[in-house]
Amino acid sequence: MIGRMGTSRRMSKIVKHNGVAYLCGQVGEGATVAEQTTDCLARVDALLKEAGSDRTHMLQAIIWLADMADFAEMNEVWDTWVPEGTAPARACGEAKLARDVLKVEIIVTAAIK
Template sequence: MIERIDTGQRMSKIVKHNGVAYLCGQVGEGANVADQTRDCLSRMDALLTKAGSSRKQMLQAVIWLADMADFAEMNAVWDAWVPEGHAPARACGEAALARPELKVEIIVTAAC
């Protein structure tokens, strides 16, 4: 069975299937990548909770940065957010994001 949560015409915020939650990409507000990452991860917490999951149940994360020069600054926030011993499989790359002011987008898959 597939469960879709907060579904619109273009996308669902969460899709659950066989005990796995696929979360839509999250971006954040803020003047720099650290602020945007903190806001993004706060939004991710809300989605994980809504999916019946948590940070400790993350399976995979894909992170897109508008500029890889922000890698260390983003990682400082990310590392503080991920519970010790529960780091997901992760990829990070550079990409043009949907709006020019965006510096980071994070996509998470988690067990639920």
């Protein structure tokens, strides 16, 4: 069975299937990459909780940066957010994001507890 949460015509915020939660891409508010990453990860936390999971159950993360020059700044926030020993499989690349003010977007897949 497939469960969808926060569904609109365009997308679902969460899709659950076979014990796995797939989150839609999250962006954050703020002027800097660090601020946007912090806000984005708070949104990921909220969706993981809603899905019945948490950051220790992440399986995969895909991170898009508007500029790879921001990689180190994003990683400073990421590295303090991910609990020791529970880092997911991860990819990070550069992409043109949906709005010019966006600097980071994070997509997470996690096991449901």
